[in-house]
Amino acid sequence: MNICFVGTGYVGLVSGVLFSDFGNTVYCVDNDKKKISNLEKGIIPIYEPGLEELVIRNFNSKRLIFTTDINEAIKKSDIIFIAVGTPPSKDGNSADLSSVFSVAKTISNNLNKHKIIITKSTVPLGTGDEIEKILSKKNKKNLFDVVSNPEFLREGEAIRDFKYPDRVVIGTNNVNKVTPIMTKLYEPIIKKGGKFIVVKRRAAELIKYAANAFLATKITFINEIANLCEKSDINVEDVAIGIGTDARIGSRFLRAGPAYGGSCFPKDTKALVKTAEKYNVNLNVVKSVIHSNDARSNLIANKILKIIKKPKGKKIGFLGVTFKANTDDMRDSSCLSIIPKLINKKCKINYYDPTGRKDIFEKNKSILFYNNIDSVIKNSDLVVIHTEWDEFKSLQFDKFRKKEKIIIFDLRNLYHPDDFINKKIKYFSIGRPQNV
Numbered sequence: 222m223n224i225c226f227v228g229t230g231y232v233g234l235v236s237g238v239l240f241s242d243f244g245n246t247v248y249c250v251d252n253d254k255k256k257i258s259n260l261e262k263g264i265i266p267i268y269e270p271g272l273e274e275l276v277i278r279n280f281n282s283k284r285l286i287f288t289t290d291i292n293e294a295i296k297k298s299d300i301i302f303i304a305v306g307t308p309p310s311k312d313g314n315s316a317d318l319s320s321v322f323s324v325a326k327t328i329s330n331n332l333n334k335h336k337i338i339i340t341k342s343t344v345p346l347g348t349g350d351e352i353e354k355i356l357s358k359k360n361k362k363n364l365f366d367v368v369s370n371p372e373f374l375r376e377g378e379a380i381r382d383f384k385y386p387d388r389v390v391i392g393t394n395n396v397n398k399v400t401p402i403m404t405k406l407y408e409p410i411i412k413k414g415g416k417f418i419v420v421k422r423r424a425a426e427l428i429k430y431a432a433n434a435f436l437a438t439k440i441t442f443i444n445e446i447a448n449l450c451e452k453s454d455i456n457v458e459d460v461a462i463g464i465g466t467d468a469r470i471g472s473r474f475l476r477a478g479p480a481y482g483g484s485c486f487p488k489d490t491k492a493l494v495k496t497a498e499k500y501n502v503n504l505n506v507v508k509s510v511i512h513s514n515d516a517r518s519n520l521i522a523n524k525i526l527k528i529i530k531k532p533k534g535k536k537i538g539f540l541g542v543t544f545k546a547n548t549d550d551m552r553d554s555s556c557l558s559i560i561p562k563l564i565n566k567k568c569k570i571n572y573y574d575p576t577g578r579k580d581i582f583e584k585n586k587s588i589l590f591y592n593n594i595d596s597v598i599k600n601s602d603l604v605v606i607h608t609e610w611d612e613f614k615s616l617q618f619d620k621f622r623k624k625e626k627i628i629i630f631d632l633r634n635l636y637h638p639d640d641f642i643n644k645k646i647k648y649f650s651i652g653r654p655q656n657v
């Protein structure tokens with residue numbers, strides 16, 4: 222099949238490359254000329270393990286075409302994915318759909334044969350209806366089908382998540398025509414056991430938000446249980462195992478830690494509440510999750526201040542600053558709320574991140590980047606393990622500063638308190654006994 226992805230951001234690039242890897246001809250379109258010429262040279266704009274070699278391989282085999290010529294790419298394709306950004310709108314609570322609608326207009330001008338137009342970007346309930354209206358202005362209804370096919374990829378795990386998804390969700394109001402085409406497109410995944418779910422288009426749009434809100438709820442729930450564990454001499458991991466083995470609950474996304482972040486959960490939970498308000502529905506649970514998560518960074522910052530006692534001039538070393546491991550993404554990373562609170566109390570921040578120095582910290586004189594873990598540990602009064610990168614998991618803390626005490630605050634529970642018994646190391650973690 223000939224497929225066009227409009228938007229070579231995270232979703233568009235990963236999905237486009239993998240569809241070409243299945244043998245389709247894929248046009249990846251972007252209006253950013255530099256990005257397109259870089260991609261042609263094998264320079265990837267995002268950090269995603271395994272992506273670079275897939276891009277190079279499929280580009281060389283000529284199944285993957287990078288282009289800025291959106292009109293031509295649309296004309297040549299049977300299926301067009303809209304994968305442009307839907308950033309938070311000015312009020313911060315809903316999604317800005319201007320790019321999605323602008324692409325819809327361009328598609329409308331280039332409908333030379335029947336095409337399936339798919340929203341892959343996360344779009345609010347009813348967006349497919351709006352796209353359909355735009356296309357109907359110029360084109361006969363039998364010339365297009367607007368479908369919702371939300372993605373459930375996690376940054377850092379995107380290739381595996383694409384190839385082996387729990388399910389593929391297709392939202393269409395024209396089941397008979399669309400289902401065979403979408404089944405063919407996803408055949409390699411369905412054959413490997415991925416569930417294929419066909420629902421109405423609006424249902425698919427809501428599934429995406431409901432899934433993210435539910436996962437955010439699960440994390441927030443275990444984070445609150447962790448707070449209780451700390452006060453009641455219980456290990457939160459025991460509780461997570463105890464409840465997670467109940468198949469009705471499930472063990473994944475029960476890792477207590479700092480506040481959840483990233484480009485999805487914070488934005489999507491707020492957008493869902495906003496959408497529900499339009500329908501006069503009060504999503505109290507999701508509102509509480511947002512509130513609890515916002516409060517969590519304050520709680521963690523206060524714990525840090527309690528551990529170091531006298532904050533003025535103290536050096537706090539962060540290992541990892543992105544919102545989670547295996548990504549270079551800083552969006553809504555919990556440290557962006559924690560660090561300013563510490564600086565406010567006159568702390569100095571050292572940090573190391575496997576994905577390098579971060580622009581967002583560059584102009585701040587209180588924040589210093591080190592290009593190795595050892596220097597951060599050596600030069601800090603407290604080491605905060607902020608993300609769960611593999612390279613932070615087996616550190617030999619003993620070798621640092623042999624005489625002085627090392628204090629560690631492990632926000633991801635990568636270590637166990639027993640690891641530090643009889644060592645000159647003070648260890649704090651999340652949701653375990655003997656915490657601050």
Ligand code: UGA
Nearest residue numbers: 372373374375376440474475476478481482483485544545
């Ligand atoms: C999330 C969803 O997991 C994907 O299914 C979805 O496709 C994506 O959003 C999206 O909407 O595009 P992502 O934001 O990449 O993926 O990251 P997650 O792995 O879900 O982690 C989100 C946040 O939750 C991170 O801050 C992570 O550290 C935190 N988290 C996750 C926990 O604190 N505990 C957990 O057990 C799991």
